[in-house]
Amino acid sequence: MAEVQTAWTAQEAAEVIRAAAAAGEALELVGQGTKRGFGRPVAADTVLDLSGLAGIVRYEPEELVLTLKPGTPMAEVDALLAEGGQMLAFEPPDLGPLFGQPTGQGTIGGAILCGRGGPRRLSAGAPRDHCLGVKAVNGLGDAYAGGGRVVKNVTGFDLPKLIAGSFGTLGAVTELTVKVLPAPETSVTLRLEGLSVEAAVTAMAEAMGTPAQVSAAAFLPAELSAGASQTLLRLEGFGPSVAARAAHLRATLAGQPFAADLGPEETRAVWKTVADAAPFANAGAVLWRLSVPPSHGPLGARLAARLGGRYLLDWAGGGIWLELPPAPDAHAGVVRSALHAAVGHDGHATLVRAPEGARAAVDPFDGAGSPLETLTARVKAQFDPGGVLNPGRMYAGA
Amino acid sequence: MRMPAPDGRTIARRGELVTALRKIVPGEGVKADDAELAAYECDALTAYRQKPLIVVLPETVEQVSQVLAYCHREGVKVVPRGAGTSLSGGALPLADGIVLGMAKFNRVLEVDYGNRVAVVQPGVTNLAVTQAVAGRGFYYAPDPSSQIACTVGGNIAENSGGVHCLKYGMTSNNLLGVEMVLMDGTILRLGGKHLDAPGLDLMGVVCGSEGLLGVVTEATVRILRAPETQRALLIGFPSVEQAGATVAAVIAAGVIPAAMEMMDRAAIHAAEAFVHAGYPLDVEALLIAELDGPEAEVAHLIAVVEAIATKHGCASVRASADEAERLRFWAGRKAAFPAVGRISPDYFCMDGTIPRNRLPEVLNRMQAMSAEFGLRVANVFHAGDGNLHPLILYDADKPGELERAEAFGAAILELCVEVGGVLTGEHGVGIEKRDLMEVQFGPEDLAQQQRLKCAFDESGLLNPGKVFPTLCRCAEYGRVHVKGGQFRFPELERF
Ligand SMILES: Cc1cc2nc3c(=O)[nH]c(=O)nc-3n(C[C@H](O)[C@H](O)[C@H](O)COP(=O)(O)OP(=O)(O)OC[C@H]3O[C@@H](n4cnc5c(N)ncnc54)[C@H](O)[C@@H]3O)c2cc1C
Numbered sequence: 026m027a028e029v030q031t032a033w034t035a036q037e038a039a040e041v042i043r044a045a046a047a048a049g050e051a052l053e054l055v056g057q058g059t060k061r062g063f064g065r066p067v068a069a070d071t072v073l074d075l076s077g078l079a080g081i082v083r084y085e086p087e088e089l090v091l092t093l094k095p096g097t098p099m100a101e102v103d104a105l106l107a108e109g110g111q112m113l114a115f116e117p118p119d120l121g122p123l124f125g126q127p128t129g130q131g132t133i134g135g136a137i138l139c140g141r142g143g144p145r146r147l148s149a150g151a152p153r154d155h156c157l158g159v160k161a162v163n164g165l166g167d168a169y170a171g172g173g174r175v176v177k178n179v180t181g182f183d184l185p186k187l188i189a190g191s192f193g194t195l196g197a198v199t200e201l202t203v204k205v206l207p208a209p210e211t212s213v214t215l216r217l218e219g220l221s222v223e224a225a226v227t228a229m230a231e232a233m234g235t236p237a238q239v240s241a242a243a244f245l246p247a248e249l250s251a252g253a254s255q256t257l258l259r260l261e262g263f264g265p266s267v268a269a270r271a272a273h274l275r276a277t278l279a280g281q282p283f284a285a286d287l288g289p290e291e292t293r294a295v296w297k298t299v300a301d302a303a304p305f306a307n308a309g310a311v312l313w314r315l316s317v318p319p320s321h322g323p324l325g326a327r328l329a330a331r332l333g334g335r336y337l338l339d340w341a342g343g344g345i346w347l348e349l350p351p352a353p354d355a356h357a358g359v360v361r362s363a364l365h366a367a368v369g370h371d372g373h374a375t376l377v378r379a380p381e382g383a384r385a386a387v388d389p390f391d392g393a394g395s396p397l398e399t400l401t402a403r404v405k406a407q408f409d410p411g412g413v414l415n416p417g418r419m420y421a422g423a
Numbered sequence: 424m425r426m427p428a429p430d431g432r433t434i435a436r437r438g439e440l441v442t443a444l445r446k447i448v449p450g451e452g453v454k455a456d457d458a459e460l461a462a463y464e465c466d467a468l469t470a471y472r473q474k475p476l477i478v479v480l481p482e483t484v485e486q487v488s489q490v491l492a493y494c495h496r497e498g499v500k501v502v503p504r505g506a507g508t509s510l511s512g513g514a515l516p517l518a519d520g521i522v523l524g525m526a527k528f529n530r531v532l533e534v535d536y537g538n539r540v541a542v543v544q545p546g547v548t549n550l551a552v553t554q555a556v557a558g559r560g561f562y563y564a565p566d567p568s569s570q571i572a573c574t575v576g577g578n579i580a581e582n583s584g585g586v587h588c589l590k591y592g593m594t595s596n597n598l599l600g601v602e603m604v605l606m607d608g609t610i611l612r613l614g615g616k617h618l619d620a621p622g623l624d625l626m627g628v629v630c631g632s633e634g635l636l637g638v639v640t641e642a643t644v645r646i647l648r649a650p651e652t653q654r655a656l657l658i659g660f661p662s663v664e665q666a667g668a669t670v671a672a673v674i675a676a677g678v679i680p681a682a683m684e685m686m687d688r689a690a691i692h693a694a695e696a697f698v699h700a701g702y703p704l705d706v707e708a709l710l711i712a713e714l715d716g717p718e719a720e721v722a723h724l725i726a727v728v729e730a731i732a733t734k735h736g737c738a739s740v741r742a743s744a745d746e747a748e749r750l751r752f753w754a755g756r757k758a759a760f761p762a763v764g765r766i767s768p769d770y771f772c773m774d775g776t777i778p779r780n781r782l783p784e785v786l787n788r789m790q791a792m793s794a795e796f797g798l799r800v801a802n803v804f805h806a807g808d809g810n811l812h813p814l815i816l817y818d819a820d821k822p823g824e825l826e827r828a829e830a831f832g833a834a835i836l837e838l839c840v841e842v843g844g845v846l847t848g849e850h851g852v853g854i855e856k857r858d859l860m861e862v863q864f865g866p867e868d869l870a871q872q873q874r875l876k877c878a879f880d881e882s883g884l885l886n887p888g889k890v891f892p893t894l895c896r897c898a899e900y901g902r903v904h905v906k907g908g909q910f911r912f913p914e915l916e917r918f
Contacts, residue, residue, distance in 0.1 A: 087674055150592070154595075163871060171872070174844075175777065179581065183627055183630065233539060265722075266716055397613070401622050
């Protein structure tokens, strides 16, 4: 069991890191630790607990910005924004349950640093698109800041984008500024029932190509939806607009097997299921997330059939959740070769969950062994030359 | 403007370099005679000029890779260039460096409507992307005012915006992938037709890196289906305060218009005199709010915004009745720069961003500075996202005016930072704001950015003298690895 050190301030975090750097020791950085099972296991002597760096620093709804400490619980962020009629538009998924954690845990820091957007990623972007400013401590124990506190900024390199999705490998984040947006007044989900995966992907592409501003599009195969497959198209916005766009979509997709629409409440529930990959929670099985051009969504179905697993498609087909039975290499060889045979360089596969052994044996992120990994290692070395911060979490050599 | 001291030995080797570069890029692709070089001596920040040593216009990624690898070996500096419309001097040549012009990379390679992406070469103009897909009702969202001329490569380097980025994002929010070449010649792909990076979001920092991290040779961008309807409101206000309060109230009401632009009195008068758009002349501020979407949404939101403006005491409000009127509303705003160009021999276009609630205060202090520096200023303003474009009017032929205009500009940008904003919202740092970077960033912040530069280009040969007020000291950072936490920053030499 590794020793745990807790930092309550940025200053304290810097001191712990400086001491670790001087001693040549590695640290595992954690918030609430809900996504600790994501990425490669970190071989660290000490855990640096940052969950105490919590709290809202400044919320300016009319400026569309929120500055806060990374350990702030997501539940607190959501409640605050709901009061202001706003939201984090990237629709952060609650991935904790995938790793056996209770729902509703997790921190804003964890949400940004794991870089995952939910269903609205398709239309509104990922954490990186909403991360405006960052303060962090690098692996030497030096504090640095990047970005700013305004929504439009190109001053200097865009470090906030790099930090979003960096899994704590480039700095212990001590403050974040995120862009917030008005929450939609209402929403509706149009449903097509019983489509094959190929037909669903075609229908979703057609819907995305209309001016109806579909904010999310997903496909749940029959085995996940009690009988008939569901193709879900979400519309959000002002009442009259949502109604007009729903009518437009129905006209464009005339002849498709429409089932009854889902109202705002059911819409919230079903998209949370999709965001959190809820059907695959609390299981010992292997879980992959593939990112492909949407038209390649059916690859998920083929791989599931071939390897005896289950799947669902988000992002109009471009985001494939793939649950597979345990295997020593978590099926990495088959999954990655099938993926790259299908899409070439236009896609990648991330191992989200696997038993400990497989996690250490398989590269969870694509790109290992390529010029990309070399460059990643060079970037890592410039933020953390001594390999103090979550070494090996993303790639063995970085 | 001081630049890194030119290396006399490189300049002396010009003939030899030309011969070697012609072996890589044959024929007309290597330009070395004085008249031809003159065409490249500045970008749109015309106050600063420098003829490059040589201009190279490659046509393939292999040529780019070989040119960079050769320059890397020989220690020759390289300045990438698109269309040369940068307003911050990002493409300003160096006396001892080559300009790597990407103009021949001018093809749209693929349009994939099913996946809603276009794959283009970096020399394609911004507008040409939209033109390539408009036939099917699609468009490319980032729309800098320079869109008929500026290139996708330049847009990526500057992370350019436009009036519609309030709702649709900047270049980085619409960019899915790049192929790029590092200074040592390595060819690399980041992203593609899919979403998100497998590991670190390196494309996220390449976008907006002002040609310092690599040369982009291909881009995959997202295309969107064009909205059904666009309508604009033209709203006059008796005071800037009321205009500012209206903008805040619109956003507080949950409305993100496609665009929300403001002009001050000086800009309104200059624009109206130039294009006769029908702007009211008896107001202190003019707001153009554009709503887009389905007919029903636009009608609804026009009413919402109109009511908010009325509540905040606007002097006049008019909704465009048809497309001709909408375009007329925009005509003055779009012609604001040339309009100011008519009333002044020269002008600087500044580009700071501020928290919007500080707008009245910033405009008032800017007026005071205008009197102090004895120079006129007109303001156009991306009001929705707080991005100011003060235009400083000066006459370069009058001794001392250029220097005064520079000092005025610096004072405005320092004010932006003081109120919680930033030096540049969309035009980039380049050389123009380089020496102000320390106003916004501390030494450790800048050091961390420069360390990132070292990861991509340890030689420091790619576009040196831009963005950072000191050269990157990659070798020194390297030594730090041994010393762990001991490193602190000694006084660094300025340019
Ligand atoms: C009248 C006018 C209006 C403008 N309006 C706007 C506006 O509304 N919004 C806005 O954001 N900007 C605006 N600009 C600024 C300018 O047009 C943008 O910054 C544009 O993106 C520059 O593109 P370019 O092709 O001209 O690049 P250049 O000026 O040639 O180069 C700009 C930078 O990009 C680098 N670069 C170019 N190509 C590459 C490449 N392939 N790989 C790597 N680096 C490269 C260069 O080294 C340089 O640092 C305006 C400029 C003018 C003159």
